[in-house]
Amino acid sequence: MDIREIQGYASFFMTMFLVIMLYGYIIHLYRSEKKGERDYEKYGNIALDDNITSTPVEDKPASQRD
Amino acid sequence: MQSNAALEYDYSLAKKFTFLTILFGFLAMVVGTLIAAQLAFPELNYLLGEYGTFSRLRPIHTNTAVFGFTVSGIFATWFYLGQRVLKVSIAESKFLMVLGNIQFWLYFVGALAATISLLLGYSTSKEYAQYEWPFDIVVVLIWVLWGVNMMGLIGIRREKALYISVWYYLACFLGVAMLYLFNNMEIPTYFASGGLGDPIHSVSMYAGTNDALVQWWYGHNAVAFGFTVPIVGMIYYFLPKESGQAIYSYKLSLLSFWGLMFVYLWAGSHHLLWSTVPDWMQTMGSAFSIVLILPSWGSAINMLLTMKGEWNQLTDNPLIKFMVLASTFYMLSTIEGPIQAIRSVNAIAHFTDWIPGHVHDGVLGWVVFMIMAAIFHMSPRMFKREIYSKKLMETQFWLQTTAVVLYFTSMWIAGITQGMMWRAVDEYGNLMYSFIDTVTVLHPYYAIRALSGVMYLTGFIMFAYNIYKTMTSGRVLSEEPQFRTPMA
Numbered sequence: 001m002d003i004r005e006i007q008g009y010a011s012f013f014m015t016m017f018l019v020i021m022l023y024g025y026i027i028h029l030y031r032s033e034k035k036g037e038r039d040y041e042k043y044g045n046i047a048l049d050d051n052i053t054s055t056p057v058e059d060k061p062a063s064q065r066d
Numbered sequence: 067m068q069s070n071a072a073l074e075y076d077y078s079l080a081k082k083f084t085f086l087t088i089l090f091g092f093l094a095m096v097v098g099t100l101i102a103a104q105l106a107f108p109e110l111n112y113l114l115g116e117y118g119t120f121s122r123l124r125p126i127h128t129n130t131a132v133f134g135f136t137v138s139g140i141f142a143t144w145f146y147l148g149q150r151v152l153k154v155s156i157a158e159s160k161f162l163m164v165l166g167n168i169q170f171w172l173y174f175v176g177a178l179a180a181t182i183s184l185l186l187g188y189s190t191s192k193e194y195a196q197y198e199w200p201f202d203i204v205v206v207l208i209w210v211l212w213g214v215n216m217m218g219l220i221g222i223r224r225e226k227a228l229y230i231s232v233w234y235y236l237a238c239f240l241g242v243a244m245l246y247l248f249n250n251m252e253i254p255t256y257f258a259s260g261g262l263g264d265p266i267h268s269v270s271m272y273a274g275t276n277d278a279l280v281q282w283w284y285g286h287n288a289v290a291f292g293f294t295v296p297i298v299g300m301i302y303y304f305l306p307k308e309s310g311q312a313i314y315s316y317k318l319s320l321l322s323f324w325g326l327m328f329v330y331l332w333a334g335s336h337h338l339l340w341s342t343v344p345d346w347m348q349t350m351g352s353a354f355s356i357v358l359i360l361p362s363w364g365s366a367i368n369m370l371l372t373m374k375g376e377w378n379q380l381t382d383n384p385l386i387k388f389m390v391l392a393s394t395f396y397m398l399s400t401i402e403g404p405i406q407a408i409r410s411v412n413a414i415a416h417f418t419d420w421i422p423g424h425v426h427d428g429v430l431g432w433v434v435f436m437i438m439a440a441i442f443h444m445s446p447r448m449f450k451r452e453i454y455s456k457k458l459m460e461t462q463f464w465l466q467t468t469a470v471v472l473y474f475t476s477m478w479i480a481g482i483t484q485g486m487m488w489r490a491v492d493e494y495g496n497l498m499y500s501f502i503d504t505v506t507v508l509h510p511y512y513a514i515r516a517l518s519g520v521m522y523l524t525g526f527i528m529f530a531y532n533i534y535k536t537m538t539s540g541r542v543l544s545e546e547p548q549f550r551t552p553m554a
Contacts, residue, residue, distance in 0.1 A: 007346060022321075022325070025324065026321060029317045029320065029321070030317070033317075040317050040320065041312070041316050042316075043227050043229060043230070043316050044306065044313040046225060046229040047231070047303050047306045047307050047312070047313070048306060048307065048310065048312055048549075050150040050153065052073045052149075052154070053073070054153060056224050056225040056226060057225060057227055058226045059224065059225075059226055060226055
């Protein structure tokens with residue numbers, strides 16, 4: 001197998017890998033919302049309700065969340 | 067973290083960096099307008115002897131725009147919105163306050179000294195990386211101080227979820243740190259040679275094609291992590307906050323973030339198409355540039371959709387106008403860039419005026435508009451006063467919008483004309499035009515560009531005046547506005 005062929009295979013598998021990663025991430029985002037594990041859209045309120053006395057949208061670090 | 071009965075956000079650092087943003091913005095634009103005029107009217111090169119020539123002033127224009135204006139804007143907005151989205155005041159930590167002030171003074175003095183060094187002719191001759199080694203060390207110190215400050219603030223936060231803007235500022239910090247260090251690896255010749263030559267002079271550690279590759283990996287990603295990533299971070303905070311509408315899709319913002327992070331770093335070699343760089347690397351640069359449209363437009367469309375059902379705000383709030391126009395110019399320049407990165411298009415576009423045309427619709431239309439909008443939004447909160455004049459803001463908007471349109475349209479025409487003339491051959495295969503033929507044809511477009519520079523600079527002076535009057539004589543506000551910025 002010459003260098004050109006290796007480059008060709010490498011490029012093909014890297015593209016496949018990246019496509020799978022990207023779609024996998026999209027599926028992960030939607031699935032965890034559907035299962036009720038996370039509500040991503042609530043984080044949008046962090047910008048709107050940003051007074052220092054406002055209740056945090058999330059007040060526990062990631063490791064202690066349910 | 068100390069507990070305090072009447073906690074308040076501390077805007078002292080944001081204010082200081084806001085002043086620097088305006089100062090360096092003015093400086094970058096004055097020099098930019100002058101060198102645009104020099105290209106149209108060459109006799110303007112001889113106003114100040116060696117200090118007034120295009121070659122001396124051009125690096126001052128670009129470096130002041132990037133490392134002066136934009137970086138100050140990034141620091142100013144970080145010290146404002148960083149506190150707000152993390153729901154913690156920087157004044158709660160004395161250490162962070164002291165660090166922030168050291169960062170400010172080091173940055174102010176360092177940036178002025180670096181600018182003077184360029185004026186004196188000290189340059190590494192690497193585009194956007196012209197600062198010589200002593201200034202590079204200062205840049206690294208400032209950046210580390212900012213990084214420690216940012217991580218420190220994140221460390222003492224009350225809001226445990228990191229808002230999307232924080233991700234973008236973190237990426238800006240990490241990206242620039244990596245790029246700046248690697249591209250500015252250089253050897254001070256005085257010390258390496260045992261005392262020969264100028265102590266400030268240095269040579270790059272890389273040579274030939276490798277040097278070019280590292281340089282354009284840096285150059286392109288300086289655009290990515292300086293002109294794109296933090297500005298997206300700004301709009302993700304300021305547009306929702308000003309309009310009172312949460313981001314249209316938070317999930318899309320996450321997806322675009324990771325997309326942008328991954329794709330941008332591979333696109334730099336499109337600056338070296340048709341050069342001695344390996345063929346596969348050029349192809350990769352082109353391919354990743356095209357893919358880059360997706361995450362860029364993902365963010366821009368997300369911003370426009372944030373205004374869904376609230377488009378009436380566009381007509382009665384000039385600040386929304388600034389931000390919507392900024393995201394529209396972001397879309398324009400992120401479709402234009404990939405088009406220029408296609409090999410056949412690049413064969414005509416490269417080295418022509420279309421390239422500065424592209425850079426300026428991105429920087430003037432997107433970066434400067436967004437930073438000005440951020441300062442307009444922050445000012446009433448920082449100075450507790452209403453914006454001095456809405457009318458002045460409207461006039462500024464239309465003047466600068468016209469200026470940007472004149473700039474990029476004249477450069478599109480100039481660039482394509484130039485590219486076509488360079489390639490034109492007669493029936494025997496001889497070049498039809500000499501270089502001076504193209505210069506003669508392009509003169510009117512250069513004059514239009516200089517005019518657009520004057521218009522944009524005038525708009526920026528109006529902006530500075532409006533902010534100055536806001537600080538000094540705007541109507542005092544009894545309480546902080548929640549969403550829409552109050553203006554007289």
